[in-house]
Amino acid sequence: MSTLGGFSGRDHVGGLALDSITYVAGRTLLDDVSVSFPAGKVTALSGPSGSGKTTLLSIAGGLLQATSGTVELDGSDGKLDMWTGGGDPRPEVAFILQVYGLVPILSARENVSIALRARGTTPADADEAAEAALARFGIADLGERQVEELSGGQMQRVACARGFVVGADVLLADEPTSELDEGNRGVVLGELREEAARGAIVVVATHDPAVVEACDLHIALDEGRVVG
Ligand SMILES: Nc1ncnc2c1ncn2[C@@H]1O[C@H](COP(=O)(O)OP(=O)(O)OP(=O)(O)O)[C@@H](O)[C@H]1O
Numbered sequence: 233m234s235t236l237g238g239f240s241g242r243d244h245v246g247g248l249a250l251d252s253i254t255y256v257a258g259r260t261l262l263d264d265v266s267v268s269f270p271a272g273k274v275t276a277l278s279g280p281s282g283s284g285k286t287t288l289l290s291i292a293g294g295l296l297q298a299t300s301g302t303v304e305l306d307g308s309d310g311k312l313d314m315w316t317g318g319g320d321p322r323p324e325v326a327f328i329l330q331v332y333g334l335v336p337i338l339s340a341r342e343n344v345s346i347a348l349r350a351r352g353t354t355p356a357d358a359d360e361a362a363e364a365a366l367a368r369f370g371i372a373d374l375g376e377r378q379v380e381e382l383s384g385g386q387m388q389r390v391a392c393a394r395g396f397v398v399g400a401d402v403l404l405a406d407e408p409t410s411e412l413d414e415g416n417r418g419v420v421l422g423e424l425r426e427e428a429a430r431g432a433i434v435v436v437a438t439h440d441p442a443v444v445e446a447c448d449l450h451i452a453l454d455e456g457r458v459v460g
Pocket residue numbers: 257258261279280281282283284285286287288330
């Protein structure tokens with residue numbers, strides 16, 4: 233049984249290693265990128281707009297297949313290739329997407345709950361966990377509201393709750409604080425640190441120097457290459 237969220241079946245994860253990743257879509261968007269994201273740490277992935285952060289996170293989590301290179305999750309029972317062949321992320325991975333990816337006509341609670349229901353949790357347990365996850369981000373009172381009625385910052389916190397509720401081994405967060413005030417940014421950063429403290433691999437793509445400062449490790453991208 234996993235010591236993490238229970239969706240991996242692994243005793244522990246060591247890290248996520250990307251080796252010689254190149255991604256070509258018309259032009260080269262990532263060029264020979266080798267990085268590793270260790271468990272138990274929050275790693276910031278920074279870089280100007282268009283530098284390749286979202287593309288790299290998508291490849292790291294198995295949403296996109298690299299043109300060449302490998303992505304492996306290191307666990308107690310060996311290495312796991314992150315590309316499953318379908319473009320679906322593995323259940324070990326939770327994403328917080330830059331564009332949120334919420335279902336507008338569902339409630340905030342339902343949007344969080346479906347992340348667990350999709351992994352086999354019963355509806356009642358998933359709803360209970362969803363309410364607790366919304367509370368972590370100070371929006372317990374918005375659980376019944378349809379997402380299309382929420383503000384941008386409130387939607388972003390629902391997206392965070394959906395990413396965090398899974399208790400995944402790997403949490404990949406794309407600009408998770410871009411719409412938030414300082415107080416709520418601090419809440420999200422605290423929760424990211426909590427996820428790392430329980431042994432998860434946590435990666436945060438960000439433009440925000442304050443977010444970079446709050447992370448344990450920092451990788452900088454520019455024009456599809458690692459520059460720092
Ligand atoms: N499917 C695609 N086909 C062609 N080009 C793409 C595709 N997806 C992204 N790009 C381009 O790849 C580059 C990197 O995009 P990406 O979204 O990874 O950058 P980013 O660093 O996350 O940017 P931002 O900070 O603005 O979100 C950009 O120039 C973008 O226009």
